[in-house]
Amino acid sequence: MSEAIVKLHYDIDAEDFTTAGEASSGVKKTLTRLGVNHEVIKRVAIAMYEAEINAVIHANGGTADVEITPERVTVIIADNGPGIPDLDQAMTPGWSTATNLVREMGFGAGMGLPNMKRYTDEMYVDSKVGVGTKVTLIVNMNRQGA
Numbered sequence: 001m002s003e004a005i006v007k008l009h010y011d012i013d014a015e016d017f018t019t020a021g022e023a024s025s026g027v028k029k030t031l032t033r034l035g036v037n038h039e040v041i042k043r044v045a046i047a048m049y050e051a052e053i054n055a056v057i058h059a060n061g062g063t064a065d066v067e068i069t070p071e072r073v074t075v076i077i078a079d080n081g082p083g084i085p086d087l088d089q090a091m092t093p094g095w096s097t098a099t100n101l102v103r104e105m106g107f108g109a110g111m112g113l114p115n116m117k118r119y120t121d122e123m124y125v126d127s128k129v130g131v132g133t134k135v136t137l138i139v140n141m142n143r144q145g146a
Contacts, residue, residue: 006030006068012052012077014061023064024048027075034068040141044073047119047137050112051077058082059133072121075137083129091117 008030010023028045048064055062059081067074084090093114117123121140127133 003070006034006066008064008066008068010064010066012055012061012064012079014059015056017056020053020056021049023052027064027066027073031068031073036068036073036141040073040139043119044075044137044139047116047123047139048075048077050115051075051135051137054112054135055079055081062132071141073139073141076134077137078132078134080132083131083133084125084127085129087125087127 008027010026012023013019024045027048028041031041031044048066052064055064055077059079062077062079062081065076065078091113113125116135116137119139120137122136122138124136125133126136
């Protein structure tokens with residue numbers, strides 16, 4: 001990968017499962033084009049997809065901003081949704097507030113935040129009830145595997 005910094009921005013539509021995942025797919029294509037290691041691409045794509053889907057399911061959409069440097073990939077997913085009242089509970093594998101309809105579509109299994117943490121080197125969640133949530137995901141280029 002060259003020394004240039006690449007910045008990408010995506011809007012995430014609310015409750016639109018037909019376009020859900022387009023941002024993470026676009027980032028995956030960009031990382032591939034830049035020649036980033038396959039394992040790093042996989043980790044970024046999984047973590048970002050989970051964050052993107054959470055914004056669609058729970059938060060009336062939002063935005064995704066990505067910065068790619070030779071050292072790391074930083075993804076920030078921000079929304080103006082309801083916020084997360086209990087982050088510790090939300091980090092529990094299998095815990096979910098998804099509706100039955102969302103679950104019937106195959107989403108809302110309660111693995112979003114745990115998978116984001118698993119596939120990143122650093123994860124920060126800033127959430128305020130009634131205001132929204134900002135999730136920052138960082139994957140270092142020099143670490144491979146999950």
